[in-house]
Amino acid sequence: MATVTTEPLEALEQSWYEPPGLISWFTTVDHKRIGMKYLVTALAFFVFGGIESLIMRAQLGGPELHLISPEAYNQLFSMHGVTMMFLFAMPVLSGFGNFFVPLMVGTRDMAFPRLNAFGYWVFLAAGIFLYSAFLIGRAPDAGWFAYTPLSDGKFSPGINIDFYALGLIFTAISSTGGAINFIVTILKMRAPGMSINRIPIFVWGELAMSLAIVFALPPLTVACTLLELQRRFGFHFFDSGKGGDPLLWQHLFWIFGHPEVYIIVLPALGVVSAIIPTFVRRRMVGYTWIVVAEMATALIGFGVWTHHMFVTGLPQVALSFVSLVSFMITIPSGVQIFAWVATLIAGRPVLRTPLLFVIGFILVFVLGGLSGVMFAAIPFDAQVHDSYFVVAHFHYVMVGAVIFPLFGALYYWLPKMTGKLMSERWGKASFWTIFVGFNLAFFPMHIAGILGQPRRTYTYQAGLGWTAPNLISTVGSFLLGAGILITFVNWVWSLRRGPEAPNDPWGGDTLEWATTSPPPEYNFAAVPTVRSLEPVWDQPELRDGAQPADQGGRALVGGHLTLSTSMLDGTPRAVIPMPHATAWPLVATAGLLFGFWGVVFGAWLLGGAGALLFAAGMIGWHWPKGETQEG
Amino acid sequence: MTTTAHEMSTIPTVPTGAPGERLPIVASGPDSFGWWGMWGLIATEAMLFGSLLASYFYLRFRTGAGGWPPDGIHKPELVLPLVMSAILWSSSIPVHIADRAIRRGNQGLLRVGLLAGFLLGAIFLGMQLLVEYPKILTEFHPTTNAYGSLFFTITGFHGFHVVVGLLISLWTQMRARQGAFDEHRHVTVQNFAMYWHFVDVVWVLVLFTVYLSPHF
Numbered sequence: 001m002a003t004v005t006t007e008p009l010e011a012l013e014q015s016w017y018e019p020p021g022l023i024s025w026f027t028t029v030d031h032k033r034i035g036m037k038y039l040v041t042a043l044a045f046f047v048f049g050g051i052e053s054l055i056m057r058a059q060l061g062g063p064e065l066h067l068i069s070p071e072a073y074n075q076l077f078s079m080h081g082v083t084m085m086f087l088f089a090m091p092v093l094s095g096f097g098n099f100f101v102p103l104m105v106g107t108r109d110m111a112f113p114r115l116n117a118f119g120y121w122v123f124l125a126a127g128i129f130l131y132s133a134f135l136i137g138r139a140p141d142a143g144w145f146a147y148t149p150l151s152d153g154k155f156s157p158g159i160n161i162d163f164y165a166l167g168l169i170f171t172a173i174s175s176t177g178g179a180i181n182f183i184v185t186i187l188k189m190r191a192p193g194m195s196i197n198r199i200p201i202f203v204w205g206e207l208a209m210s211l212a213i214v215f216a217l218p219p220l221t222v223a224c225t226l227l228e229l230q231r232r233f234g235f236h237f238f239d240s241g242k243g244g245d246p247l248l249w250q251h252l253f254w255i256f257g258h259p260e261v262y263i264i265v266l267p268a269l270g271v272v273s274a275i276i277p278t279f280v281r282r283r284m285v286g287y288t289w290i291v292v293a294e295m296a297t298a299l300i301g302f303g304v305w306t307h308h309m310f311v312t313g314l315p316q317v318a319l320s321f322v323s324l325v326s327f328m329i330t331i332p333s334g335v336q337i338f339a340w341v342a343t344l345i346a347g348r349p350v351l352r353t354p355l356l357f358v359i360g361f362i363l364v365f366v367l368g369g370l371s372g373v374m375f376a377a378i379p380f381d382a383q384v385h386d387s388y389f390v391v392a393h394f395h396y397v398m399v400g401a402v403i404f405p406l407f408g409a410l411y412y413w414l415p416k417m418t419g420k421l422m423s424e425r426w427g428k429a430s431f432w433t434i435f436v437g438f439n440l441a442f443f444p445m446h447i448a449g450i451l452g453q454p455r456r457t458y459t460y461q462a463g464l465g466w467t468a469p470n471l472i473s474t475v476g477s478f479l480l481g482a483g484i485l486i487t488f489v490n491w492v493w494s495l496r497r498g499p500e501a502p503n504d505p506w507g508g509d510t511l512e513w514a515t516t517s518p519p520p521e522y523n524f525a526a527v528p529t530v531r532s533l534e535p536v537w538d539q540p541e542l543r544d545g546a547q548p549a550d551q552g553g554r555a556l557v558g559g560h561l562t563l564s565t566s567m568l569d570g571t572p573r574a575v576i577p578m579p580h581a582t583a584w585p586l587v588a589t590a591g592l593l594f595g596f597w598g599v600v601f602g603a604w605l606l607g608g609a610g611a612l613l614f615a616a617g618m619i620g621w622h623w624p625k626g627e628t629q630e631g
Numbered sequence: 632m633t634t635t636a637h638e639m640s641t642i643p644t645v646p647t648g649a650p651g652e653r654l655p656i657v658a659s660g661p662d663s664f665g666w667w668g669m670w671g672l673i674a675t676e677a678m679l680f681g682s683l684l685a686s687y688f689y690l691r692f693r694t695g696a697g698g699w700p701p702d703g704i705h706k707p708e709l710v711l712p713l714v715m716s717a718i719l720w721s722s723s724i725p726v727h728i729a730d731r732a733i734r735r736g737n738q739g740l741l742r743v744g745l746l747a748g749f750l751l752g753a754i755f756l757g758m759q760l761l762v763e764y765p766k767i768l769t770e771f772h773p774t775t776n777a778y779g780s781l782f783f784t785i786t787g788f789h790g791f792h793v794v795v796g797l798l799i800s801l802w803t804q805m806r807a808r809q810g811a812f813d814e815h816r817h818v819t820v821q822n823f824a825m826y827w828h829f830v831d832v833v834w835v836l837v838l839f840t841v842y843l844s845p846h847f
Contacts, residue, residue, distance in 0.1 A: 008648070111664040180671035184664050214671055218678035222686065226784070235773050235780035237686070243701050243777030245693045248686055255682075526648065555648035563647070563654075564662050574658035575645050622802070624811065 008555040009525055015560050016108070016521035018581055027581040029113035030521055034120050035099030036417060041124055042092035043488075048131070049083035052076045054481055057441075061474040063462035073458035074141035075160070079134070081144025082164065085260065086171045087127045089402050093267040094119075094178050096409055097206040099417060101182060103512035103519060104200045106191025106528050106535075108562045109578055111184035112177075114621060118585035119178040125593040126170035132597070133163040140164035143456060145257065146227075148238035148249040153231040162231060162600045165224040170596055172221045179213035182206050187567045191511070192552065193530040195569040200510045200533075201284065204291050205270020208298040209263050216259035216302070223252035232599075247312060254305035262301040264398065266294055268405040269336060272358050275405075275412050276340055278508045279355040280347025283534055286339040293332035293339075300329045310381045319378055326376035333369060337362065352506070353427030357408030360435045361400060368396030371446065386456075389449025395442045407434065407487060414491060415505050419517045420498035426490040433483030440476025444469035504543070509534035514542040526553030527563055530570070579625075588617025642815050657815045669822040673829045676792075680833050683788060684840045687781045691844075699845055700778045704771050707842045711766070715758050716838050719793075722751030723831045730824040733807075736814035742807050745820075748827065749800045756793050759786070782841055789837050792830045799823050 018024050018033075028034065056076050059067045068076070102110055110116045133139040138160045142151040151161045186207045190199065199207075227249065229235040236242035238249050277284050284290060303325045306314060310323075340362060349355060371393040375381045384390060407430070415421050448469040453460060460466050504513040513536045515524055525545055529552025532538035539547075547553030556563065556575065564574040591614030598607020644653040660666050691699050700706065729744025773783040803823045806812065812820055 112668060115668075176675050180668055180675070183671055184667040188664055188667055214675045215678050218675055219682040222679060222682040226686070229773075229780070229784060233773070235784065236777045237690070237780055240694070242775075243690065243694045244780075245690055245777075247693070248689055251689065252682060252686065549648055549650055553648070554652075557648065558645060561645075564658055564664065567661070572647065572652075572654055573662045574655045575647065576658060576664060577656070624806070624809070 008557045011557040012522045012525065012555070013520070015557070018521060024581065026586055027117075027583045029109070029117050029579060029581050031098050031102050031110045031113065031116060032417070032519060032521075032523075034116050035095050035097070037120050038091050038095030038098055038123070039417075040095075041120075041127070042088050042095055045083050045087035045127055046092070049080050049088055050481055050484065052080040052083065054477060056080065057474040057477040059458060060460075060470050062471065063467055064459055066459070068458070070458045071141065074456075075134070075139040077456055078140045078143050078146075078164070079130070082130065082140060082167070084398075085144060085264070086168065087123075087130070089264040089398070090171075090175055091123050092406060093206075093209070093264070093402075094123075094175075096271070096413065097182060097209075097267060098178075100413065100512055101185055101203055101206055102189070103515065103523055104203050104510050105186060105189060105194060106511045106524065106530060107185070107189040108523050108527070108556075110181050111189060112181050114579050114582055114585050115177050116181055117582070118589060118621075119174045119181065121586050121589035122174035122177070122592065123171065125589050125596075126167055126174060129170055129593060129596050129600075130163060130167040133160065133167075138163065140167075145253050146249075147253075148227065148246040151227065151249075152238055154239070159600055162228065165228040165231070166596050166600055168224045169221055169228075170592070172217045173592070175213050176217055179210035179217075182210040183214070186210075188564055189562060190565055190570045191528050191530045192554070192563070192565055192572050193570055194565075196567075197288075198530060198533045198535075198570075199291075201273035201287065201290055201294075202267070202270035202510075204294055205267040205273070208266045208294045212259045212263045212266070212298045212301065216256050216263065218256075219252045220256035220260075223249055223256070226252075228599075232602075247309075250309050250312065251305070254308045255302070257308065258305045259298070259301040261397070262297055265401045266298060268402050269294065271405040271409045271412075272340060272361060273336075274510065275354045275358050275408050276343050277347075277534070278412075278506045279352060279358075280344055280349045281507070282343065282347040283509070284339065285342040285346060286335075287533065289335050290339050293335040296332040297329065300325060300332070304329060307376065307381075310378050311385050323376055323378055327373065330369065330373055330376075337366065352411075353422075353424055353431060354408040354412040354506075356428060356431045357404045357411065360431065361404035361408070364396055364400030364404060364438065368393060368400050372397060384449055386454055387449035388445040388453045388455055391455050392442050392445035392449060395445070399438060399442070403434070403438075403484075407431070407484075410487060410491070412506065413512075414494070415501035416512055416517045416519070418495060418498075419501050420494040421501045421505060422490050422494040422498060426486055426493075430483050430486035430490065433486060434480055435483075437476050437479030437481070437483050441473050441480050442476070444472045444476075448473075503545070504536065509537045511535055511542070515545060526555050528553060582621065584617050584621035586617075588614050588621060591615070591617055640814070655815070659815070659818045659821055663818045665818045665822050666825075669825050673825065676829065677833070680788070680836065683785050684836060687785060687840055688844075690777050690781065694777065702771075702776055702778070704775075704778060706845050709842060709846075711758070711763055712838060712842045715755050715763065716834060718751055718758070719755040719834055720831055722748045722755070723828050725751070726824050726827050730817075730820055733812050733817045733820050734814055738807070738810070738812075741812065741820065742804065745800060745804045745807060749797060749804065752793055752797055752800070752827075756790060756797070759790055785837055785841055789830070789834060792833070796823075796827050796830050799826060 018028055018030055025033065055068065056073065059065055059073060098116065102108065138158055140163055141160045142156055146161060146164055149155055186203055226237040230237050236244045238244045238246050240246065273284055273290060304322055306318060306322045307326045310319060375393065411422060411427050448466050451465045453466045501517040503516055511528065514528065526547045528542055528547045536542055541547055541551050560578045560580060562576050562578055563572050564576050565572050591610045594610030595607050595614060598604060598610050642655045643657060645656045646653050695701060725744040725747035729741045732740035732744060771779040773780050800823060803819055806819060
């Protein structure tokens with residue numbers, strides 16, 4: 001099978017060829033196309049979640065407005081949270097990770113390409129499942145954390161919460177598969193020479209996120225399963241009459257829920273550490289410190305869940321412990337912020353759009369962090385609990401730490417993904433509109449919260465001092481929406497009219513800049529050997545696209561092949577054949593979707609058909625084809 | 632490619648493009664991706680079971696002040712569960728033997744080991760569904776109270792894992808019959824064995840939690 005050709009590029013193109021056209025988007029296992037699908041789909045859900053928030057802001061623009069009913073308002077804020085957390089923030093960073101982790105570690109695909117395709121389809125199907133609830137007017141309406149007893153069958157008798165519980169189980173399948181894929185890719189597929197002290201910080205961020213997903217999602221899956229068993233089959237877990245306890249839900253949810261914050265934030269922080277060195281023209285200050293801080297954050301994040309439960313009457317000792325750990329977790333965040341600021345000061349910053357978004361992020365994130373430290377003090381937390389102050393805080397953290405790095409990443413990496421440059425002028429216009437709109441929308445919520453405005457109420461009376469901050473918030477939120485729209489228009493414009501992007505438009509340091517824009521199916525004409533933390537800066541031979549064999553490049557032709565390297569020092573160990581394009585993961589996902597619909601509607605025939613289809617998909621997927629080592 | 636235990640073949644290699652370098656085209660254990668993927672799956676599954684068992688103790692210590700099991704339910708009888716446990720745990724032995732055998736290229740022992748493991752697992756499942764559950768159901772149901780819900784959810788969730796393990800075993804046995812494995816190519820056998828041992832180890836914790844702990 002290993003025929004050495006004299007034309008390695010031609011051989012590679014043959015081995016890695018995926019037919020163009022619409023159909024191939026349904027069968028592709030190429031990490032770059034899957035990454036693109038993740039990104040576009042997640043941004044579509046971002047638009048849905050954004051529209052939901054704009055409707056809510058319109059409703060809250062003045063006192064006692066009645067644009068929408070309280071029931072619709074409940075569905076909107078619940079779906080806004082669920083969408084932004086599970087259908088936008090997590091998958092959008094999986095999108096960038098999918099596209100860039102294999103490129104940054106210098107390999108040709110993810111470790112499990114068909115699982116990767118499956119993960120995307122399951123994410124899309126879970127999104128369709130959750131949004132199908134809107135079509136019948138039964139979207140989840142008990143908030144994104146759906147506390148029992150409100151969410152149990154007695155107080156929420158409709159199928160709204162069934163969509164919630166099953167939908168979250170559905171998305172967990174996708175996230176878990178994706179996380180395991182990232183972990184194995186990062187541990188086992190790094191280019192020869194990329195020992196663990198040469199892993200780019202963005203890749204560390206994806207690794208920390210993936211480890212947190214593997215350990216943090218199961219409590220949520222268990223919580224949702226128990227809730228569905230109670231609602232659908234009359235089990236007892238959360239109802240105190242029959243020996244259950246509603247607080248069990250809160251524990252399970254927040255054991256997941258707090259690490260979830262870091263699941264979302266860690267890769268975004270990795271984006272920041274990827275962008276800064278490029279635009280200040282020097283390596284990151286304190287690489288080791290940043291990596292240790294990211295890992296410490298992921299770990300400590302598991303110890304603070306009860307700080308979401310300070311007012312539930314837990315024992316004082318437990319509260320004091322969690323309060324202490326909550327103060328502690330600010331230390332690794334602080335380490336990273338000082339490292340970024342030090343790098344910015346030590347280098348020569350070039351204020352292009354990606355760096356603007358990063359600086360905007362640092363300002364916003366510090367503000368969100370400051371209000372976060374305030375919550376760690378229990379007496380203060382008790383005062384502002386469930387008020388708009390909380391809403392302000394977590395939007396500063398989540399929007400600040402996700403949207404700003406994400407838009408920075410769009411400007412930084414889209415030229416690599418699409419091969420087209422975006423407009424700098426409109427990029428800067430978008431940044432300033434987003435930055436001003438964001439602060440107008442969310443800063444007044446601090447004030448409204450301290451003045452006592454509770455969250456999750458669909459309107460309020462005049463004369464409480466809440467009118468002005470709410471009006472400013474509403475104006476700001478529409479401005480924020482406009483700023484986001486500018487970037488989307490800029491993107492579409494670049495696809496049609498944008499100038500061609502060179503291989504390395506910014507002078508970046510990591511391996512994705514050592515290949516064409518967009519990269520070929522096989523990523524690198526030769527799998528590179530890495531001798532530095534900033535290989536593209538330190539190894540000029542990489543810039544020509546193919547590292548010559550005498551400098552360590554491995555063409556690895558003669559099949560759909562990747563390298564397996566050792567975990568710590570990146571020594572080549574084996575050659576691994578990879579699977580080809582397939583539609584079976586899509587078939588299996590369709591089975592899952594029908595199965596979940598069958599359960600939520602109690603249509604057991606549909607559910608059974610879905611299960612059969614899923615089984616058929618799995619069998620077809622694994623049926624031996626003689627292409628990978630055991631089929 | 633099939634070989635017997637005594638004619639070991641050298642591992643097949645391909646050139647990588649680096650001057651003179653050839654690397655194995657087959658991998659198992661830590662050199663393969665599947666081995667790491669299985670550890671990832673086991674880690675996340677362990678957290679699933681951990682969350683369920685933690686829920687059990689949480690509800691017991693929050694609500695069980697009036698005695699555990701509550702509502703006059705008897706403490707679980709232990710003879711049958713211990714017999715079932717012995718059967719389930721013993722199934723790991725032939726699976727381990729099969730896993731070791733194929734590393735030496737021994738096809739016969741591979742098939743026998745896989746089959747024996749499958750049968751022992753199936754007997755465990757059969758006893759749980761046909762003997763143990765009907766007996767328990769005469770006293771309480773999943774909907775009786777939180778204790779009943781926890782009992783059936785946790786043991787049922789484990790039983791579901793046994794079913795999945797049996798399905799993977801069937802698949803592995805089919806591939807073994809087709810001669811897909813030899814001393815170099817056996818990552819599927821390895822992964823199945825890891826999963827099966829995990830299901831057996833988790834049963835230690837399940838047995839302790841739902842059967843033994845009410846006696847303390």
